[in-house]
Every structure is written in structure tokens, then in C-alpha cells.
Amino acid sequence: MAISNEQVERVATTVITGFLGSGKTTLLNALLTQDGMDKTAVLINEFGDIGLDHLLVREISEDVVLLNSGCICCSVRGDLISGLRDLFVKRTRGEIPQFDRVIIETTGLADPAPILHTLMTDPLLTTKFRLDSVVTTVDAVNGAHQLDHHPESVKQAAVADRILLTKADLAGETHSNTLATRLRALNPAAPIYPVHNGDIAADKLFNAGLYDPTTKSMDVQKWLRDEAYDHHGEEVHDHTHDHKHDHEHHGHSHANDVNRHDDHIQSFCITFDDPIHWDAFVTWAEIFTQMRGESLLRVKGILNLVSENAPVAIHAVQHIFHPPASLPAWPSDDHRSKIVFITKDLGPQIIRESLYHLNAAVAETAENGTPD
Ligand SMILES: Nc1nc2c(ncn2[C@@H]2O[C@H](COP(=O)(O)OP(=O)(O)OP(=O)(O)O)[C@@H](O)[C@H]2O)c(=O)[nH]1
Numbered sequence: 200m201a202i203s204n205e206q207v208e209r210v211a212t213t214v215i216t217g218f219l220g221s222g223k224t225t226l227l228n229a230l231l232t233q234d235g236m237d238k239t240a241v242l243i244n245e246f247g248d249i250g251l252d253h254l255l256v257r258e259i260s261e262d263v264v265l266l267n268s269g270c271i272c273c274s275v276r277g278d279l280i281s282g283l284r285d286l287f288v289k290r291t292r293g294e295i296p297q298f299d300r301v302i303i304e305t306t307g308l309a310d311p312a313p314i315l316h317t318l319m320t321d322p323l324l325t326t327k328f329r330l331d332s333v334v335t336t337v338d339a340v341n342g343a344h345q346l347d348h349h350p351e352s353v354k355q356a357a358v359a360d361r362i363l364l365t366k367a368d369l370a371g372e373t374h375s376n377t378l379a380t381r382l383r384a385l386n387p388a389a390p391i392y393p394v395h396n397g398d399i400a401a402d403k404l405f406n407a408g409l410y411d412p413t414t415k416s417m418d419v420q421k422w423l424r425d426e427a428y429d430h431h432g433e434e435v436h437d438h439t440h441d442h443k444h445d446h447e448h449h450g451h452s453h454a455n456d457v458n459r460h461d462d463h464i465q466s467f468c469i470t471f472d473d474p475i476h477w478d479a480f481v482t483w484a485e486i487f488t489q490m491r492g493e494s495l496l497r498v499k500g501i502l503n504l505v506s507e508n509a510p511v512a513i514h515a516v517q518h519i520f521h522p523p524a525s526l527p528a529w530p531s532d533d534h535r536s537k538i539v540f541i542t543k544d545l546g547p548q549i550i551r552e553s554l555y556h557l558n559a560a561v562a563e564t565a566e567n568g569t570p571d
Contacts, residue, residue, distance in 0.1 A: 208224060209329040212301045213405060214314055217336030218345045218352045219307030222365035222397060226336060227304055229397030240271040240298040242282050244306050263295060271295050277319050279303065287327050300405070301328060305307060310494075311335075311353045311358055316519045326521070332407035335359035338395075339370035342378050346385075356382055357464060357496040357541045358516060359389045360407035366392040386467050386541060390426035409512055409524060413470040417510060419501050419530045426539045428468040448560070464496070467547045469554075471536040476565070479558040480513075484520055487550070492518025494545035498536030505562075513538070 217223050227243075230236060262285070272284055310331065318330045327339045335355045338345070342364075345352040356362060362382055367375040379391050392399055411418040435459045470534055480502060487495060498515040509528055514521040540550065 203388050204307075209325075209327055210299060210301055211405065211408070212303065212318060212328045213332045213334060214303045214305065214311060214318075214330070215334045215336070215392065216305040216309065216311040216355045216359075217363075217365075218338065218342070218349065218355065219225055220555055221336040221338040221342070221345075222363070222394070223304050223307070223309065223336050225365070226334075226363065226394065226397035226399070227302065228300070229399070230401050230404075234402050236297045236300075238297060240273060240280070240286050240295075240301045242273050242286075242301065242303045244304065247291065247476055254526075256480070257498050263289065267276075272496055279314060281441045282329060287502050292345060294467055297547070298330075308349075308351060312517050313353065315358065315516045319514075319516065319519055319521045327552075329408060329410065330521075332360040333358050334361045334390075336363045336365050337378070337382060339364050339367045339378055340376045343374075343381065346381065353385065354462060354496060356385050357543075358384055360388045361404050362386065363399065364391055364393045369559060372488075380569055385464050388427040388539065399402060407516075415514070417524070417526050419510070419526060422512075423499055423501060423539060424538065425468045431519075442531045456498035463544050464541065466539070468537055468539045469547055469551050471503070471558075474503045474507075475558050476505050476535050476561040477502075477507075477511075479554065479561040481556045482561075483557050484513075484515070488515065488518040488520065490563075491545055494543045496541045496543055498538060498540050501530075502536045502537065502538075503534050505565075510534075 203385075215223050215227060227241065231239065231241070262273060273286055273288065283301070286295070286298070287302070290297060295331075303314065305314060306530055315330065315333065318324060318328060324571075335358070337356060346356070364379060370378075375393065378555055379393075382389075382391055389402075392403060407422070409419065409422045410422065437499075493515055497512070500513045502511045502513060503531050504511055510526045511528055512524045514523075540547070
């Protein structure tokens, strides 16, 4: 895993996901009418799924239409890579207007992870597009039932940077608050906004990525939001090893009802006071992504590495790590490594202990040389 510098000029990309009928299209429709959205390219699965016809001005090609809001709308027909590449090629040739943001709407039953993987790893796409935010709509009326019965709905909430609680007008306050509490436990760092018929300011949904275009800098604190995990937490000390300063905060875990899909989900932050060897982290990441990739729903972190003055940001969804980004400087005086996890059937202890031991082994080898 080579550390790279984030390329700041790439097109910000937002993924809107959420269960069937949870209000994705309603949200998209409302967003596209807002000022400042005219340079947005929208990728949807099928034109038939979306009620944007009344906005249609002209068709540019079979798949790409220009909406009268100025947005470009494109049907990806299941092929995200070619859809995004096409948009880029057409823009370069001047066949479609310039765009500075892409919104991708997933199907309601989709597991969002493969889409995020594509955006994180496809060699061409990663040079042109950067994942800015994952926005998940959760229906306040049916959301609890969907979390109970559909694992993809749990995943959609777990990978979100922003959660929109839709149809709160129909669900009532108590029901909505109970669901919001459950979602917060599942994903403590994602702000939860109640929305009525998709009515929310677009800027609340964007700029959730590591790169903040408003300041033209990396905003680690805003991106990581590790403090969100702390106030749920209890400190867990490991008495078996001499690393009492390393600690972790449990965001939440349920153990009372094994039939609820989100009872298998845990969110926590692991902190290391002392610098970590990059080789140890890479080995750890390789082992866990290969052996337990399905369990790592989302991982974000900032690492203090041995022999490096500046931190490195890491980001993974399941078995795929985003290229790690070298940051120009520490965002504050707190130079500890912090990694936040949302996991499925995987607790913090094994993660922390394995990383600790790998780090100790690499440190020992570095100190004593490789054994004969
Ligand atoms: N009362 C109320 N209805 C809403 C709200 N948001 C969406 N709806 C309605 O819910 C229904 C489904 O909304 P869509 O936007 O089509 O949902 P979707 O997630 O795009 O649906 P799929 O593409 O089928 O997955 C529509 O009839 C919307 O008008 C809301 O906040 N309040």
C-alpha cells in the first residue's frame, strides 16, 4: 500500500443510497432544484425509476439527458465504471456541459459497498473522481423493520456519512426518535437529519470527505469525527499486555437479540499513544481485509507512523483500502493514532491486540535486525 497525496482537483462524488421507497428520488429531485446544483451530473440506475421527466429539456445521447436545472442525468444501467468514464469523455469532447459534482443514486436493494469499492480502486476513476460523501435515506415509518430484516439496509446506514430520516411527518416523533437512537448507535459519526419530501440544504450533504474544498485543505477532524464515538463509550483496558496507555472507546454494541441485524454491528475507536510501524499496519490491514473483510463495514483513521513527522489518513470499506493519504501536518496537538471502526461480528479487542503484537514484532525486528 503506497501512501499518496490526495489529488484535490478530482470531481466530488456523492453516493445516495437507502432502502426501497425510502425517498432517494424525492431527495434527488429536491436537491437538483437548488441554486448551485446546475453543474451536477447525476447517475441513476434506470430512467424509469426516477420522476425527473418534467425537468427534461433535451436528450444528448441515448443515456445522457440534460435537465432544465442544467444538471446532466445519466443512466448507468448497472455499469458504474463505463457510466462515469462516458460522462468524463463526453465532457472533455464538449458534448455535455461542464460538471463539478457527480451524484450516484443506487437501487434500494443494493449493497453500497461495491459502488464505493469501484470509486476507491478503479485506476481511471480514482484519477478523475473522489468519493466525497455517502448519503443514506432511512424511512422513519418502515426503517426499523428494514433494519430488522434486510442486512443491506444495515450496511447502507453503517457506511453513511450523512443519514436522512425521511417521512418523519408520517411516523410521528416518538417512533422517529427511537429509530434515530438506533441509527446513532449503528453509526455514531454520521449526523442524522430529519427531512420532509427531500427538503434539505445541499451543503449539509456534501464536503464530508477528507479534502475540504472550501478551505482547500484536508480536514481530518471533520472527516474522522472520532469524538462521536467517545461519548457512547467505556474505556477497556487490556491487563494482559504492557500497553496500558492504548485504549479504545466502544461506540455501541447490542447483544440482547441476535435476530436483529444491527445487533451484530459494533462501532468503536481504537487509539494508540505511540507511533505505529507502517509495515505492521499494512500487514494487519492485509490479514484483516483478507480474512475478515466482510466484517469491516467502514474503517477510517489517522496514523502516527514511526519516522514520519506528518500523519497518514487511512480509509477502508470491507476488503478494500483506499490509497492512504499523506497529510501535510497534524490537525492538532493530539498526535495519537486513532482508528474508528464500524464492524459486523468483530469486536475491538482482537483488532487492537493483533495490531499491537504486529507492531511490537516489527519494532523488535527493527531494533535487533532480522533473525538468522
Ligand atoms: N409523507 C412523505 N412522503 C415521502 C417523503 N419522502 C418521500 N416520500 C414518498 O415516498 C415514496 C417513495 O419515495 P421515492 O423518492 O420514490 O423513494 P426511492 O428511495 O427513490 O424509491 P426506489 O427508487 O423505489 O427505491 C414517494 O411516494 C414519495 O412521495 C416524506 O418525507 N414524507
